[in-house]
Amino acid sequence: MASNRILRGVLASSLSLSALTFFLAKPARATLGRDASSVPEDQAHMRAALRISRSEATYTVHEIKLSSGTVVREFVSPAGKVFGVAWGGPWLPDFRQLLGDYFAPIMQAPRDDRRRRGALVVKRPEVFFQSTGHMRSFSGRAYVPDMLPKGVDSGVIQ
Amino acid sequence: MNPFRRSTADNLWTLAALVALLFAAGCGGNSGNTGGGGGGGGTPAGCVKSSDQAVAANRSVDKAVTPLGAQNVASLTIDGGPKNNYVNGVFTTVTVCLPGSTGSCQTIDHVLVDTGSFGLRLLTTTGGGQLNLASLHLPAESDAVGPLAECAQFSDGITWGAVRVADIYIGGPTANNMLGEKALNIPVQVIADSTVGSPPSACTAFGTPEDDISGLMANGIIGIGPFQQDCGPGCVTDSSIGLYYHCSSGNCSETAISLAQQVINPIAVFSAATSGATDNNGSVMQLPAVPLAGASLVNGSLVFGIGTESNNGLAGATVYTANGGGDITTVFAQRTLANSFIDSGSNGYFFLTTSTSSIPTCSDTSNAPRFYCYPNNLTCSAVNQGANGAKGTVTFNIADASALVQNGNAAYNNLAGPNTPPPNPGGPTMQTGFDWGLTFFYGRNVFTGIEGVPDAHGNPQVPFYAY
Numbered sequence: 001m002a003s004n005r006i007l008r009g010v011l012a013s014s015l016s017l018s019a020l021t022f023f024l025a026k027p028a029r030a031t032l033g034r035d036a037s038s039v040p041e042d043q044a045h046m047r048a049a050l051r052i053s054r055s056e057a058t059y060t061v062h063e064i065k066l067s068s069g070t071v072v073r074e075f076v077s078p079a080g081k082v083f084g085v086a087w088g089g090p091w092l093p094d095f096r097q098l099l100g101d102y103f104a105p106i107m108q109a110p111r112d113d114r115r116r117r118g119a120l121v122v123k124r125p126e127v128f129f130q131s132t133g134h135m136r137s138f139s140g141r142a143y144v145p146d147m148l149p150k151g152v153d154s155g156v157i158q
Numbered sequence: 159m160n161p162f163r164r165s166t167a168d169n170l171w172t173l174a175a176l177v178a179l180l181f182a183a184g185c186g187g188n189s190g191n192t193g194g195g196g197g198g199g200g201t202p203a204g205c206v207k208s209s210d211q212a213v214a215a216n217r218s219v220d221k222a223v224t225p226l227g228a229q230n231v232a233s234l235t236i237d238g239g240p241k242n243n244y245v246n247g248v249f250t251t252v253t254v255c256l257p258g259s260t261g262s263c264q265t266i267d268h269v270l271v272d273t274g275s276f277g278l279r280l281l282t283t284t285g286g287g288q289l290n291l292a293s294l295h296l297p298a299e300s301d302a303v304g305p306l307a308e309c310a311q312f313s314d315g316i317t318w319g320a321v322r323v324a325d326i327y328i329g330g331p332t333a334n335n336m337l338g339e340k341a342l343n344i345p346v347q348v349i350a351d352s353t354v355g356s357p358p359s360a361c362t363a364f365g366t367p368e369d370d371i372s373g374l375m376a377n378g379i380i381g382i383g384p385f386q387q388d389c390g391p392g393c394v395t396d397s398s399i400g401l402y403y404h405c406s407s408g409n410c411s412e413t414a415i416s417l418a419q420q421v422i423n424p425i426a427v428f429s430a431a432t433s434g435a436t437d438n439n440g441s442v443m444q445l446p447a448v449p450l451a452g453a454s455l456v457n458g459s460l461v462f463g464i465g466t467e468s469n470n471g472l473a474g475a476t477v478y479t480a481n482g483g484g485d486i487t488t489v490f491a492q493r494t495l496a497n498s499f500i501d502s503g504s505n506g507y508f509f510l511t512t513s514t515s516s517i518p519t520c521s522d523t524s525n526a527p528r529f530y531c532y533p534n535n536l537t538c539s540a541v542n543q544g545a546n547g548a549k550g551t552v553t554f555n556i557a558d559a560s561a562l563v564q565n566g567n568a569a570y571n572n573l574a575g576p577n578t579p580p581p582n583p584g585g586p587t588m589q590t591g592f593d594w595g596l597t598f599f600y601g602r603n604v605f606t607g608i609e610g611v612p613d614a615h616g617n618p619q620v621p622f623y624a625y
Binding site for chain 1: 482581595
């Protein structure tokens with residue numbers, strides 16, 4: 001696929017430039033769909049430390065680690081929007097904080113008599129949410145398809 | 159007799175042919191490892207379109223099920239659940255008593271058996287379950303602030319409820335749990351317990367509450383996975399994890415809690431059995447194989463202890479030790495999924511995504527939304543690896559979920575659906591895994607070993623699965 005080829009090129013070049021760097025100046029606020037502001041509200045709320053950020057040509061990734069050991073990443077577009085979030089670790093993050101305006105529609109999405117038990121997938125036109133794992137080991141991600149930067153595959157959000 | 163049964167020799171031959179086919183598929187054709195769209199009509203990587211082969215794979219494992227009757231054996235039933243709407247839900251029955259009493263007890267059926275969690279959770283009659291607190295007033299755990307509550311986390315929602323103390327009896331002859339194994343004076347979660355009210359916003363931040371019978375679809379959950387406490391050391395020092403709360407005047411706030419106060423895997427604290435052995439180091443789930451069209455009712459056995467009695471030896475099963483989170487590694491379609499797990503509380507095989515597996519997801523308007531709907535039956539192959547280096551191939555079937563469930567059966571060995579994407583080469587990667595749900599358990603004896611409990615030789619166990 002063409003987009004995959006482009007993406008691989010982007011990643012290859014940015015990797016060589018941008019090793020992981022400590023990001024101290026402007027910590028970001030990890031709420032899906034909102035502007036990445038300079039207010040560290042989210043870290044304060046989740047009692048977390050910003051660890052690292054890295055810049056690809058088409059987006060920036062900020063990573064914070066919660067005291068529980070769970071890692072949260074936010075993906076920020078060149079336009080400054082958080083278009084995706086991902087998490088992984090022993091316990092779930094605060095989804096109300098992380099998902100912002102998308103929290104309610106995701107949590108209230110119909111579960112079809114809950115025929116499916118296990119990994120949760122919520123697919124709505126405006127947002128996509130996947131949650132998997134079990135006590136002591138969870139992971140997942142959410143993203144806003146309309147906010148994906150051009151040429152970025154949703155598979156990078158993790 | 160079921161028409162799918164074949165002789166062992168037949169199985170071995172067909173399985174050999176199948177393995178050869180899968181090997182050929184893996185080496186030829188679409189060996190791309192980026193797994194883009196997959197195009198139309200190709201066979202998904204790691205799988206072959208199947209007909210007879212699927213039958214062989216289905217029968218290639220069909221371990222014996224220990225009969226009920228011994229003290230350390232409890233029943234397993236897959237029957238659609240209390241609301242007759244639960245596909246691949248496996249249930250047992252527990253008896254709950256006031257601490258120290260063998261007369262003040264209630265027997266609760268349709269308790270989901272879950273190797274993906276730790277601890278016993280029971281739904282009250284208030285929530286549509288069976289535990290009646292008015293007639294069985296289990297003492298509450300509390301601290302200086304007030305009663306303790308828990309917000310238990312699952313990948314698809316949360317359960318909120320009080321932490322109370324009970325004596326638990328399970329298994330035993332003639333369906334009399336009082337003659338079975340016992341876990342005395344243990345903390346359990348009581349869901350839909352008015353003394354701690356509805357979940358606070360700090361709890362609902364983690365997911366949708368499943369605090370009634372329509373959400374939980376069971377009268378309780380017995381978590382028998384590879385750890386003792388449902389939280390462990392983290393919650394002793396860190397209240398921000400958000401699992402445990404103390405309540406005052408209807409307001410519940412996060413708190414740290416000692417290990418002894420945490421909801422615990424009942425098996426880990428079993429008293430000594432009449433044999434003199436203590437069957438507290440794990441369990442074996444035994445379910446018979448089911449036909450490819452599924453079954454309306456399946457009965458099996460949950461045997462307590464591993465290598466502690468004459469009926470629970472490993473018997474040649476391969477041990478796959480897990481990491482500190484309870485995960486093993488699965489390699490599927492050339493993807494290494496390092497956070498894979500064997501979870502009787504998931505009701506299918508959940509792995510990859512449609513764009514990375516090339517298996518279409520059923521439409522939202524179908525009768526199996528968010529399961530996989532490939533237009534043929536598939537027979538697939540993956541390799542499980544333990545932290546101890548053990549490796550073994552698993553062959554499994556996937557049906558078109560939407561077509562499959564039309565027959566209304568309760569048990570299927572070939573339901574699958576999407577999970578999360580595989581690691582992203584070159585970019586940031588998040589842990590991801592293959593969720594081996596109840597589909598994996600049919601025809602197998604699946605052992606779950608509990609961390610920190612002494613094994614049959616007295617050595618503390620690491621968490622493990624074996625089959």
